[in-house]
Amino acid sequence: MKPTIPQGTRDFNAETIRKRNYIFDTIRNVFELYGFQPLETPAMENLETLTGKYGDEGDKLIFRILDSGNPFSSDFFKGLGNILKDYNEGTKHFQDIKGFDIDSPWEKPFWELNPEVIESIANDKKFSKYFSNLKSEVSQKALRYDLTIPFARYVAMNYSQLSFPFKRYQIQPVWRADRPQKGRYREFYQCDADVVGSNSLLNEIELLNIYNDVFKRLNLAVEIKINNRKMLTALAELCGGADKIIDITVAIDKLDKIGMDKVKEELMQRGLNEDQISIIEKYLLIEGTNDEKLNAAKKLFSENETAKKGIEELEYLLNFENNISKLVVDFTLARGLNYYTGTIIEVKAHDVKIGSIGGGGRYDDLTGLFGVPNLSGLGISFGVDRIYDVMEELNVFPPSLQTTTQVLFFNLGETESKVAFTLMQELRKKNIKSEIYHEAAKFDKQFKYAERKSISYIIIIGSKELESKSCVVKNIKTGEQETIFQTELSSFSFE
């Protein structure tokens, strides 16, 4: 049987890790440069910490962990026991399972079934619905879905010891039980920077500049799109249905994908009338330069106070003295996460067809969910895996990342290799990356090994060289070679 890894996960080889580390280091350096401090949180959180924070769709994608990781732990059986009671008392839980045969395989009392039997029942398609319900009853932990909510939890837990505004950055993997496809994985890294405890729009400016700096350093052309949730709130108010804000944002977020007609169709399905939809259409049709868009929005919303505030904030960001390239107002930008309330940001790569490579926004009351109200925060996130894919496609990784062993000592026998080993340790003290071939072998093989690892220099010490206390240094790439004394080796320059 061939070994495999779970769907949506990946192994990383040396070359990939070097490139990924290059991205991580770049982001980390910029974060530190702006005064952010590192934080790490556990891979798993309590399930209740995560649920309800990411919207209905998001909740479905939370990677749940069965209680204590063991599906047949005592809590699991307790859950089964409860179900069984219902079963004996009138099959409450089984009524809605199609094809459930009440006489089989449950002819025995439940507690007499051994774990193997239960497992085989659990794997039976007929019962999968029932068992997935049961699983959710006993699953109390989950893998983290993003870094923002764990951060909010951390802030709430350590509120009294932190000084505000609190600026932290976090670079860790997150997990989503999504169907993988291009640019989408089940395990992937996020790099987040958040500020909590400050309402100042200066934070927005700072984080926008972080985006700008990082992508400049990575040599990637990007477009940074901004909007403000207040615009969407105002839109909902204007349409007479403030409670419809989620329906509206979900629908208009799709504009660039499905087009105006389909969006209108969807809005209708979500219960909006024609007058309301025509207002939304006017909003979505706003075009032009940033200034033109803002002016059009001012007209459309006229006296609406929420919209005024949103436009004011956007204007502040645009007019602030900065040299951010490609900062674009996009009123159709909505972003799925429920907790955003102010500025929202999304970064897209130029010339590569892939989802967004970064996003973020302001959330007025994130920690309120954890009992610490009135703390406004702002965060951004980098999608490293997608940034990697984009950089790979555009071929913008610096070639200098491909570092490898510099020197390979040939192994030509017992006594020869001992001398070679001593010399090699001298080179290593000089910080020259060196290896010795693992066994005495034909030249052919040792040369091939060096080529494979693209090692530039090989050093030959055989019986001749032993006698004369010399060694042959050969540059494989140029073919040049020279014989020098062994004592000269540590001052040789391996370029």
Add this chain to the structure above:
RNA sequence: GAGGAUGUAGCUCAGUUGGUUAGAGCGUCAGUUUGUGGCACUGAAGGCCGGGGGUUCGAGACCCCUCAUUCUCCCCA
């Protein structure tokens, strides 16, 4: 959650309307060549044709089921 595609050697893939012993390239190993590689030539190893069931005299190929991988939509980074 919805809909496609693909599973044949370590890797990339051929395999005709179903027909004898399933092929190629690359890689691996050995040799030509025991101290100077990359090239070339010769040879070898390596396959439950994803798994199960069915149709047939006969299945890698056709049908059903299943598992896995992958892509699109939804949603997201």
